[in-house]
Amino acid sequence: MGNKRALISVSNKTGVINFAKQLTELGYDVISTGGTKKALEEAGLNVISISEITHFPEILDGRVKTLHPNVHAGLLAKRDDNHHMAALKEQAIETIDLVVVNLYPFKETIAQEGVSFEDAIENIDIGGPAMLRAAAKNHQDVTVVVDPADYGTVVDHLKDSSSLKELNRKLAAKVYRHTAQYDALVANYLTEEAEEKFPETKTVTYERQQTLRYGENPHQSAAFYKHPFAENSSLVNAKQLHGKELSYNNIQDADSALTIVKEFEEPAAVAVKHTNPCGVGIGHTLKEAYDRAYNADPVSIFGGIVAFNREVDEVVAQDLSQIFLEIVIAPSFTEEALNILTQKKNIRLLEVPVDQGEPQEKLSTVSGGLLIQDEDRYVESEMQYDVVTDREPSDEEWTNMKFAWKVMKHVKSNAILLATEKQTIGVGAGQMNRVGAANIAIEQAGEKAKGAVMASDAFFPMDDTVEAAHQAGIRAIIQPGGSKRDADSIKKCNEYGIAMVFTGVRHFKH
């Protein structure tokens, strides 16, 4: 019996020379394709050309190099099956015991700005996945390595083969995860190119970012996965500058705060608790914005998450350091701000660009299924603001209504939000009836409700919310409109001199 044989064909040549050297030392004959062979030979290794195995040249610009029975039978033959081994002998095919393949960089190619369709297509690897999948299927006899990070482990297991079988099985699973993701990326790219929005099957693919200590509760295990093409301005791309590892709930809340703060062009501060905004403020300066966000609800912000859309400086950091916050998120922090905030052991600081980016597909699971929808975005310039009451809102009311509308969109339904002076003052979130949400917001706002504005995520089914608003002293209401009983609400607003605006757009959030 001859030496064991390793077939090496890699696009990413990181670490491959050293690995091939070690394989040679372990007694393997190395077979390679064009570019890999060249790299190995330049490093002084003896390499058998794939053409010597296939008795066929590499053709079609590399589209066909390893796609040959002499390769695939050598990979797929079951060594403990006499018929298989007899068939190999009959055809003068030798077994291949180890496969080292990584694929044409399809993901990296399509991530490039302005990549052509032809380039993308040419970067779909065919021969590589075929070998990987064949070797992985026959992992009882073949070791298959798709990730350069595994080279060291594989060498260790070849030197001491007592647990090689277990390793082969793990490597095989890794291969199928890898080729599944590879194909998912190709499928998704072509589906997008064909402008098919909701195809008959949907394959989503994510990459593990980190395992988490636990999930929403300590008895739930959890991990955080990253979209392969996550926008820069997303939480997965945040740089943690200080503090403990993020928890599952931290991640959800931080994502919510980041999403809300992206709504604003002007300096803004957003405090979040349990994914709902508890205090939001905008201002000429970040300090002004933060003061408003803080004063909106100085109780709920405690232990919360605060996001900013401007650099956090010493002045704001000083204020932030006065209370316990789980996380502060900002596009950057000045050195002075970092000096102040890093004194606090328990605060986490996240640096992430804050910009709207492209709207993202939103996925959520239900038992046995997956819901997919567009992100809830609207272009403000395309919004219709219909004044439906006798009284027009004042300029100040307009400003506050538009501000309230932007924040309210991110409050769990049924949502009622009160605002005044570019600051939220009452948030009624996640209630089962609208007037209940209004009452919570009103109670929280107290005296501040007088002269404030109200925003509602969906229409008023009856005039009871207007009644509650009037009792609290609210002067203007913004809501989608569209109820059968809109006329009752409009009548009541006119009676009380409240200005009301219909947007025609609903913003449920479940």
Ligand SMILES: NC(=O)c1ncn([C@@H]2O[C@H](COP(=O)(O)O)[C@@H](O)[C@H]2O)c1NC=O
């Ligand atoms: N067509 C084939 O038969 C084929 N066999 C292997 N490959 C790929 O060719 C690459 C290595 O090529 P080279 O050794 O020439 O640099 C690897 O990414 C490997 O997955 C192929 N290329 C694409 O399909």
